[in-house]
Amino acid sequence: MSRIIRVFPRRTKATPIDELVRINCGPEMWDNQDQIDEVHISVAFTKDLPEAERLEKQWRHVAPVKIGGPATGERGGDFVPGMYLKKGYVITSRGCPNHCWFCSVPKREGNIRELPITEGWNVLDDNLLACSDSHIMNVFAMLRKQKRSVEFTGGLEAARMKLWIAEELRVVKPKQIFFAYDTPDDLEPLREAGKMLINAGFTTASHALRCFVLCGYPKDTIDKAASRMSEAIDAGFTPMAMLWQDDKGARNPEWIGRRFQKKWARPAIIHKTPQIANSSRELSYANL
Numbered sequence: 001m002s003r004i005i006r007v008f009p010r011r012t013k014a015t016p017i018d019e020l021v022r023i024n025c026g027p028e029m030w031d032n033q034d035q036i037d038e039v040h041i042s043v044a045f046t047k048d049l050p051e052a053e054r055l056e057k058q059w060r061h062v063a064p065v066k067i068g069g070p071a072t073g074e075r076g077g078d079f080v081p082g083m084y085l086k087k088g089y090v091i092t093s094r095g096c097p098n099h100c101w102f103c104s105v106p107k108r109e110g111n112i113r114e115l116p117i118t119e120g121w122n123v124l125d126d127n128l129l130a131c132s133d134s135h136i137m138n139v140f141a142m143l144r145k146q147k148r149s150v151e152f153t154g155g156l157e158a159a160r161m162k163l164w165i166a167e168e169l170r171v172v173k174p175k176q177i178f179f180a181y182d183t184p185d186d187l188e189p190l191r192e193a194g195k196m197l198i199n200a201g202f203t204t205a206s207h208a209l210r211c212f213v214l215c216g217y218p219k220d221t222i223d224k225a226a227s228r229m230s231e232a233i234d235a236g237f238t239p240m241a242m243l244w245q246d247d248k249g250a251r252n253p254e255w256i257g258r259r260f261q262k263k264w265a266r267p268a269i270i271h272k273t274p275q276i277a278n279s280s281r282e283l284s285y286a287n288l
Contacts, residue, residue: 009024016082038063088121152176178212181231213241
């Protein structure tokens, strides 16, 4: 079996933790050619590409080096559990049939394609609900066997929600499910998805129903973003503010340093008083 060192410019919650993982460092004393077949530098964020090139120069003398990952724009292959994501994280499909202006997935991965289903409890698919019903059912069958709390942190598309999917989601008792409110067209499907999930047995009090809310893009304002947070809450979801980034990973300079995103990324703050549920604007304007 090949011994592949995986090097990551930075550690995240999803970074593997086995003995062949290195975080933003060059070769160690025991990393020699007799022990290593290849070195893979995995880059998730565009802003880390310069660092990846620096790391490549350090490792090229030990073994052949490959730079890959979402930030490079290369198309992903079949998912290998534990290779570039911590064990428990799983990807069962890649790609998306939508062509959202702010998303790089269709450019990188193309249309939806189903992968062999492997074991895991945190689903990170680009758009799981765009898959065939049979694939989605098989994913739920896999999740029902897991001994850890299920999560859907990759996000589900509200417009593709169906009653039977809402019922299957309730069966696996997820710790959290993320949806997305990125454009005005997402609001009505989000409301409908919320109704289906509540009818299936979810409650807003559990805070399991989450929603990524895009903010900070060109011409966006604090007022508009605060309104979207309020609309997400009214639809039954706890919002999670996501700051827009351009193709190079840069954020809108007018939003950098503001506390808006941090406040709207913490459920404990969002729900700390009953007034927040009734008037989310109170939080958005505080201490900005």
